[in-house]
Amino acid sequence: MTSPDWHPPAASGPLDATVTLPGSKSLTNRYLVLAALASGTSRLRRPLRSRDTELMAQALRQLGAGVDDATSSANALASPDWLVTPATLRGGRAIDCGLAGTVMRFLPPVAALADSPVTFDGDEHARVRPMAATIDALRDLGVDVDDGGTGTLPFVVTGGGSVGGGRVVVDASASSQFVSALLLAGSRFEEGITVVHEGEQLPSLPHIEMTVETLRDAGAEVDDCEPHTWRVEPGELLPLDVTVEPDLSNAAPFLAAAVVAGGTVVVPDWPQHTTQAGDRIRDVLDQMGAEVRLDAHTLTVIGDGSPHGVDIDLSDAAELTPVVAALAGCADGPSIIRGVGHIRGHETDRIAALSRELGALGVEVTEREDGLRIDPQPLRPATFHTYADHRMVMAGAVMSVAAPGTVIEDPGTVAKTVPDFVGLWESMIGTSAP
Numbered sequence: 001m002t003s004p005d006w007h008p009p010a011a012s013g014p015l016d017a018t019v020t021l022p023g024s025k026s027l028t029n030r031y032l033v034l035a036a037l038a039s040g041t042s043r044l045r046r047p048l049r050s051r052d053t054e055l056m057a058q059a060l061r062q063l064g065a066g067v068d069d070a071t072s073s074a075n076a077l078a079s080p081d082w083l084v085t086p087a088t089l090r091g092g093r094a095i096d097c098g099l100a101g102t103v104m105r106f107l108p109p110v111a112a113l114a115d116s117p118v119t120f121d122g123d124e125h126a127r128v129r130p131m132a133a134t135i136d137a138l139r140d141l142g143v144d145v146d147d148g149g150t151g152t153l154p155f156v157v158t159g160g161g162s163v164g165g166g167r168v169v170v171d172a173s174a175s176s177q178f179v180s181a182l183l184l185a186g187s188r189f190e191e192g193i194t195v196v197h198e199g200e201q202l203p204s205l206p207h208i209e210m211t212v213e214t215l216r217d218a219g220a221e222v223d224d225c226e227p228h229t230w231r232v233e234p235g236e237l238l239p240l241d242v243t244v245e246p247d248l249s250n251a252a253p254f255l256a257a258a259v260v261a262g263g264t265v266v267v268p269d270w271p272q273h274t275t276q277a278g279d280r281i282r283d284v285l286d287q288m289g290a291e292v293r294l295d296a297h298t299l300t301v302i303g304d305g306s307p308h309g310v311d312i313d314l315s316d317a318a319e320l321t322p323v324v325a326a327l328a329g330c331a332d333g334p335s336i337i338r339g340v341g342h343i344r345g346h347e348t349d350r351i352a353a354l355s356r357e358l359g360a361l362g363v364e365v366t367e368r369e370d371g372l373r374i375d376p377q378p379l380r381p382a383t384f385h386t387y388a389d390h391r392m393v394m395a396g397a398v399m400s401v402a403a404p405g406t407v408i409e410d411p412g413t414v415a416k417t418v419p420d421f422v423g424l425w426e427s428m429i430g431t432s433a434p
Contacts, residue, residue: 003412005383008397009426010404013433014263014305019254019424021267022079023048023244024276025417026207029056029102030214031242033110033184035084036065038218040239043070044082047244051416052100057082059103062093063114091116091159099123099347099388099416104153105134105177109185112143112159121154125388128152130345133170133178140168141189165189165234171199174345179230180211186232187220197228203342206316210275217242245271248278250418252323253394254428255281255301259290260330260401261432262305270299280317284324287312288331307331309376315339321371322395325354328374329363330402341370348387354395357384361403381405390416397425 028048033056035042047053057067066085091114097104104122111118121127132151139145141163147155165186172178179195179202186193202208212222212230219238223231251267258265271279272294282299286292287310291302309331314321318340328335343350351372355365360382364375381403384396393414400406414421 002410006408006411008400009429011261011432017428017431018266021246024247027244028053032056034218036060036087038237038239042084042240045243047082055098055100059095064088064090089114091118094119097122099126105181108157111157112163114159115161117156117158119156130174137168137170163189165191165193167194169196172197173199176204176207192232192234194231206277213275248276249319252281256327256398258301259303259307264302267299277317309333309335311336313339318343322391326395326398329358335374337371347389379403383407385409388413390414
């Protein structure tokens with residue numbers, strides 16, 4: 001069910017805002033999986049509460065884990081922590097993946113450890129997202145997977161209570177999540193897991209580095225010394241007590257607004273060191289002419305209302321592409337975004353969607369095999385369609401700053417990662433000087 005169209009308010013002048021963001025979806029869902037496989041009860045502090053993470057929590061409950069709310073003693077007014085008790089893995093259940101790539105890809109290897117069949121399905125758009133790499137890898141490991149020959153949802157994983165493990169070769173060109181999925185469950189396989197990527201360029205490598213780091217947080221022994229090869233030894237995972245970092249990719253549209261409208265946007269609690277790919281936004285905004293400062297744990301971005309065109313490879317942070325493309329559509333010269341061909345297989349074909357929607361606002365966009373060429377032109381307001389894709393909502397919001405009167409279709413889809421995106425955005429725009 002779609003939500004009513006959104007008419008974002010126009011900025012009346014330069015911004016002066018502080019935007020506090022919820023936790024990282026990528027980290028929250030990795031921690032949830034590891035906690036469900038651990039040897040004792042884990043505590044996740046300040047986890048993201050969004051559609052994707054709630055789907056993950058419910059899926060793990062279906063597989064036998066306990067995922068329960070617990071008020072943080074440090075801040076009783078904050079969102080509840082999650083207490084996760086380990087799963088005694090069971091099958092005979094149906095998993096609703098929604099549109100969450102982390103659910104549809106991370107949990108089939110976990111379900112392979114269950115004692116009976118587990119069915120995976122999701123939203124209509126999820127049924128076209130590529131899953132063959134996970135399905136083929138599980139079959140190579142001796143797991144029965146029935147997908148009707150489609151390589152997509154829906155499918156059924158029939159585990160026998162254990163997985164032998166060992167070496168498996170995958171082509172993760174379409175998504176680094178295929179590698180992460182096997183690594184997250186690998187310590188529970190009898191021989192552990194060695195994952196070898198053989199294929200074209202591996203996208204979003206920082207997400208695999210994040211997976212390795214979270215595994216090590218849980219006490220796993222991981223060898224990632226050889227390029228495109230990762231080894232997780234069999235063994236026990238330790239309970240976690242972790243505070244989830246804010247989602248840096250979700251900060252991108254708010255920071256971009258300062259570059260387009262001019263003024264200052266501050267994001268507190270920005271980590272000095274992180275495995276989140278979204279941290280790349282600092283370099284991108286710097287290249288596009290913003291002043292970017294990271295002091296202690298606060299990121300400040302100051303813009304003058306005139307972003308510069310760039311020629312940039314975003315293969316290591318492709319999730320930023322919609323917001324960067326929107327910024328490029330408001331820039332003072334042409335831009336080229338490279339290395340992101342795989343985002344055609346995300347929630348929607350993001351390259352085609354961005355070309356269509358930026359074009360409707362007047363931007364000249366050329367689709368390339370691995371990205372986009374964007375030539376700014378005078379903008380006109382239009383309806384910005386979002387294709388059930390949260391990143392398209394974020395791109396549309398950035399464009400609405402430069403093209404007041406733009407209407408954004410189905411803003412509710414952004415609840416996938418930022419449930420209060422519209423409220424945060426309108427509060428930020430309300431700080432603009434008259």
